Amino acid sequence: MTTVVELEIPAARLGFARTFDRVSTFEFQVGGMIGGSAPLVWTNGPDHETVKHALEDDPSVEVVASVADDDERSATDESAVTSQNDRWLFRLEFGDGVKLFEQIVTENDGALLTARGADGRWVVKLLFHDRESVSACHELLEQYEFRVTVTRISGVDDLARAQTPLTETQYETVCKAHELGYFDVPRGVTLKELAAELGISHQALSERLRRSHAALVSAELSERTAPIEIDR
Incomplete structure (x- = not known):
C-alpha cells in the first residue's frame, strides 16, 4: 500500500542549525525536489540581508544564488506579491547530511514530497510504495543517527488534503x-x-x-x- 510518512528531524543533523541559532524567526520551504542540481529554497526571516548573511555563514549550506526577493518581484504581479510576501528565494547547495538522507530514502524506493522547517527542525514528507520500505528506511535513518520522529503516517488518499500554505x-x-x-x-x-x-x-x-x-x-x-x- 502506498504510504505517506511525515518526519521531524533536528536541523543539526540535516542543515541550517547555525542559521536557526542566529535568526530565531527563520523558516524555510524547499521549492523543488532535492536532487542533482542545487534546489530552490524559500526562506522567511526578519529581513533579506539578515537571512542572506546567516546562510552565507552557515557551514551546512552553500548559497549558490539569491534568486529573488521582495524588491525583485514585479509590482504588476499581484498574485506573486500576495503569496510571496516577506519571503526570499535562494538556490542552496546542501551538505553531506541532506545528501545521505536523500540516498537512504531513494535506495528504499522512497520519494521526497516536501521539506520545510522552523524552530530548529526539519519537517519532511516522504512517499513509499509499501510499509516494508518505510520500515527499512526508518531503520537506516536510526542507524545513521538522524534522530527522526515520525509524526504522521497516512495512505496516499490523504495526499491531496496534505497540501497547505502554512508551515x-x-x-x-x-x-x-x-x-x-x-x-x-x-x-x-x-x-x-x-x-x-x-x-x-x-x-x-x-x-x-x-x-x-x-x-x-x-x-x-x-x-x-x-x-x-x-x-x-
Whole structure:
C-alpha cells in the first residue's frame, strides 16, 4: 500500500542549525525536489540581508544564488506579491547530511514530497510504495543517527488534503491561538499571553501570525485550500 510518512528531524543533523541559532524567526520551504542540481529554497526571516548573511555563514549550506526577493518581484504581479510576501528565494547547495538522507530514502524506493522547517527542525514528507520500505528506511535513518520522529503516517488518499500554505509551526500557532480565543471578539487571550503560552517572544509571535494570515488569505483567494488535520 502506498504510504505517506511525515518526519521531524533536528536541523543539526540535516542543515541550517547555525542559521536557526542566529535568526530565531527563520523558516524555510524547499521549492523543488532535492536532487542533482542545487534546489530552490524559500526562506522567511526578519529581513533579506539578515537571512542572506546567516546562510552565507552557515557551514551546512552553500548559497549558490539569491534568486529573488521582495524588491525583485514585479509590482504588476499581484498574485506573486500576495503569496510571496516577506519571503526570499535562494538556490542552496546542501551538505553531506541532506545528501545521505536523500540516498537512504531513494535506495528504499522512497520519494521526497516536501521539506520545510522552523524552530530548529526539519519537517519532511516522504512517499513509499509499501510499509516494508518505510520500515527499512526508518531503520537506516536510526542507524545513521538522524534522530527522526515520525509524526504522521497516512495512505496516499490523504495526499491531496496534505497540501497547505502554512508551515507546521504556523499551523500549530494558529490552532493554539484559536483554542485560547485570540480571534474571538473580545479576545480571550492577549498577544503577550499567547506568546508566553507558546514560549516565544511577542515579536516572533506577531511576525508568525502575520505570515500565517497572508498565506491563508492568499490560498483562499487563489486556490481555496483547506487546512490539513494534523494528528497530535
